Amino acid sequence: MGSSTYVPKSKAGKWFEERLPIMGLIHGTLGAGYNAPRNLNYWWNFGSLAGFMLVVQILTGIILVMHYTPHVDFAFRAVEHIMRDVNYGWLLRYTHSNGASMFFVVVYIHILRGMYFGSYKSPREVLWFLGLVIYLLMMATGFMGYVLPWGQMSFWGATVITNLFGAFNFYDGMGDSILHLLWGGFSVDNPTLQRFFSLHYLLPFVIVGVVILHIWALHLPGSNNPLGIDAKGPGDKIPFHPYYTAKDAFGLSFFIVIFALFIFYMPNIMGHPDNYIEANPMVTPSHIVPEWYYLPFYTILKAVPDKLFGVIAMFSSILIFFVLPWLDGSKVRSAKFRPATAFFFWLFIINAIFLGYLGTKLPSAIIINMGGGIDALTLGRIASVLYFAYFIVVVPLVSRMESTKPVPTSIAQSVLDARKEG
Amino acid sequence: MTTNDQIEHEEEVTRRNFLYVATGVVGAVGVVSAAWPLVDQMNPSADVLALASVEVDMSSIPEGQTVKVLWRGKPIFIRHRTAKEIARGVSEDNDPMKDPALDKDRAQKPEWLVMIGICTHLGCVPLDNTEFQSGEYGGWYCPCHGSEYDIAGRIRKGPAPRNLEIPKYEYLNDTTVKIG
Numbered sequence: 001m002g003s004s005t006y007v008p009k010s011k012a013g014k015w016f017e018e019r020l021p022i023m024g025l026i027h028g029t030l031g032a033g034y035n036a037p038r039n040l041n042y043w044w045n046f047g048s049l050a051g052f053m054l055v056v057q058i059l060t061g062i063i064l065v066m067h068y069t070p071h072v073d074f075a076f077r078a079v080e081h082i083m084r085d086v087n088y089g090w091l092l093r094y095t096h097s098n099g100a101s102m103f104f105v106v107v108y109i110h111i112l113r114g115m116y117f118g119s120y121k122s123p124r125e126v127l128w129f130l131g132l133v134i135y136l137l138m139m140a141t142g143f144m145g146y147v148l149p150w151g152q153m154s155f156w157g158a159t160v161i162t163n164l165f166g167a168f169n170f171y172d173g174m175g176d177s178i179l180h181l182l183w184g185g186f187s188v189d190n191p192t193l194q195r196f197f198s199l200h201y202l203l204p205f206v207i208v209g210v211v212i213l214h215i216w217a218l219h220l221p222g223s224n225n226p227l228g229i230d231a232k233g234p235g236d237k238i239p240f241h242p243y244y245t246a247k248d249a250f251g252l253s254f255f256i257v258i259f260a261l262f263i264f265y266m267p268n269i270m271g272h273p274d275n276y277i278e279a280n281p282m283v284t285p286s287h288i289v290p291e292w293y294y295l296p297f298y299t300i301l302k303a304v305p306d307k308l309f310g311v312i313a314m315f316s317s318i319l320i321f322f323v324l325p326w327l328d329g330s331k332v333r334s335a336k337f338r339p340a341t342a343f344f345f346w347l348f349i350i351n352a353i354f355l356g357y358l359g360t361k362l363p364s365a366i367i368i369n370m371g372g373g374i375d376a377l378t379l380g381r382i383a384s385v386l387y388f389a390y391f392i393v394v395v396p397l398v399s400r401m402e403s404t405k406p407v408p409t410s411i412a413q414s415v416l417d418a419r420k421e422g
Numbered sequence: 423m424t425t426n427d428q429i430e431h432e433e434e435v436t437r438r439n440f441l442y443v444a445t446g447v448v449g450a451v452g453v454v455s456a457a458w459p460l461v462d463q464m465n466p467s468a469d470v471l472a473l474a475s476v477e478v479d480m481s482s483i484p485e486g487q488t489v490k491v492l493w494r495g496k497p498i499f500i501r502h503r504t505a506k507e508i509a510r511g512v513s514e515d516n517d518p519m520k521d522p523a524l525d526k527d528r529a530q531k532p533e534w535l536v537m538i539g540i541c542t543h544l545g546c547v548p549l550d551n552t553e554f555q556s557g558e559y560g561g562w563y564c565p566c567h568g569s570e571y572d573i574a575g576r577i578r579k580g581p582a583p584r585n586l587e588i589p590k591y592e593y594l595n596d597t598t599v600k601i602g
């Protein structure tokens with residue numbers, strides 16, 4: 001990531017740089033020393049937004065811990081104490097809880113951007129893997145964070161999700177041994193809350209580490225771009241600072257307005273009212289739903305009648321993203337020049353959103369009512385099959401058979417052509 | 423490779439090879455034994471294990487009622503079954519089931535059904551349909567993903583793989599049980 005072109009302006013800076021060249025590292029990574037393709041659009045804003053959200057979560061999280069107690073007898077009260085008594089406690093908690101949702105929104109867009117413009121293709125496969133690892137760590141972090149307020153959804157969400165691991169019951173008692181190890185008891189209880197707290201504190205910092213690797217892997221080939229062609233000559237690139245720092249900052253201010261709308265005007269819209277009832281191991285809420293960002297995968301879990309295969313299907317639906325670079329056999333990266341690929345990409349998005357919608361429904365709920373009536377379970381099965389078909393059938397075939405549109409020879413050429421026409 | 427005192431031939435087992443493997447094995451054993459406490463601390467601790475049993479006096483539970491008691495952080499259903507319920511359970515003994523069991527094997531005394539009230543799918547607490555014998559099977563219904571259990575707690579429909587679990591219990595006298 002480093003850059004040898006960095007020249008410190010002050011004498012002190014020079015003295016320091018000779019001893020620890022960290023300013024040069026930053027300059028070459030996120031400053032004027034890093035040259036990025038000149039045609040990046042706003043979809044390229046979401047990487048830095050994700051970085052911003054990570055910082056927000058860590059900052060608000062560290063402060064929340066100062067007022068929180070990870071114990072079944074105190075956790076729920078501690079969160080109420082934060083909401084009612086601690087100065088600006090409500091703001092910190094609402095920022096953290098809505099921040100988790102915003103973080104996922106940003107990361108989902110960031111991932112889908114990569115899918116559309118072929119950023120996962122050679123030579124960026126490892127970059128793509130590291131991104132997926134970050135996403136998996138976020139899922140784990142978000143799940144364990146949601147347990148901390150120790151409300152009804154916290155408790156029962158934790159119960160249902162940890163029980164998934166009981167499906168790995170390959171000899172008698174194995175499933176139970178795994179569960180007792182995870183819980184530190186015979187059900188979700190105080191030991192579970194305490195270990196989740198410990199890991200919820202730790203994992204974000206592991207994410208920071210993987211983010212550094214992610215950026216390192218990014219800077220070897222450099223950023224992809226909307227055309228998906230390699231940036232070659234100096235005419236294809238501009239320095240990251242001030243061009244993209246300014247563009248990202250503009251996007252960030254827009255994003256913060258939306259973030260603030262949630263925090264100040266609808267702070268509970270993405271939460272569940274049952275989580276304002278303290279956890280009670282004797283009563284399951286009449287309807288358990290996970291956080292919205294897990295919903296599509298939850299539908300896939302429910303779609304499979306067998307417990308073990310349901311769990312396998314759910315994990316596969318995420319892990320399959322790891323092989324995408326090889327499922328896609330096209331020579332062209334960007335879907336801009338692959339009309340059929342773009343078409344199926346949008347179908348995939350619609351199907352994924354539909355899967356998410358079904359995740360909020362009881363399996364028996366009637367969704368389409370035409371005389372007979374089709375329930376959520378049946379639709380969930382169809383949508384799950386379509387989800388996997390996209391990866392296993394559509395992408396491999398379409399990417400190899402599609403005749404692509406002509407690709408511009410260089411980024412500079414394409415920008416100049418557009419200028420002439422416009 | 424040449425050493426001071428001898429020339430090693432390929433495929434010959436030398437003292438160096440032996441020491442290399444032996445060191446590796448001892449190192450691996452060391453790493454595993456050092457890691458084990460780090461893993462095992464996650465298992466239930468002594469005080470959690472010590473809470474292993476509860477005693478319940480059932481004399482105050484009228485016929486046709488269920489009470490829930492907490493054992494090891496889980497609800498235990500104790501149902502005082504009516505004669506009609508027992509008859510229904512027995513009459514369905516030969517119906518198709520995922521986890522076949524006879525009604526008489528589900529309870530030590532047929533009128534007292536003692537079960538862990540945790541759905542064997544993903545651990546929710548099933549709702550009681552017993553009072554009005556509602557639902558298809560008149561037993562328990564799990565709201566989470568729709569599993570249905572009959573009046574003997576046997577799984578009859580839905581994703582749950584097994585019948586509601588029966589904890590270890592013994593009668594201390596006619597109406598008192600010790601669970602665990």
Ligand code: HEM
Pocket residue numbers: 054057058059060061062063064065068079093096097100103138141142143145146147148149200201203204205207271
């Ligand atoms: C990847 C970054 C993070 C994510 C996605 C995340 C997510 C969450 C979520 C979803 C909740 C539940 C909010 C609620 O409904 O109340 C939560 C709670 C909490 N988190 Fe985090 N978190 C992150 C980082 C951190 C860090 C770094 C810390 C501590 C250093 C922390 C400390 C807490 C505490 C104390 C709570 C309980 C208080 C509360 O419920 O508001 N979090 N987190």
Ligand code: FES
Pocket residue numbers: 541542543544545546564565566567568569580581582
């Ligand atoms: S937990 Fe009961 S049906 Fe899933």
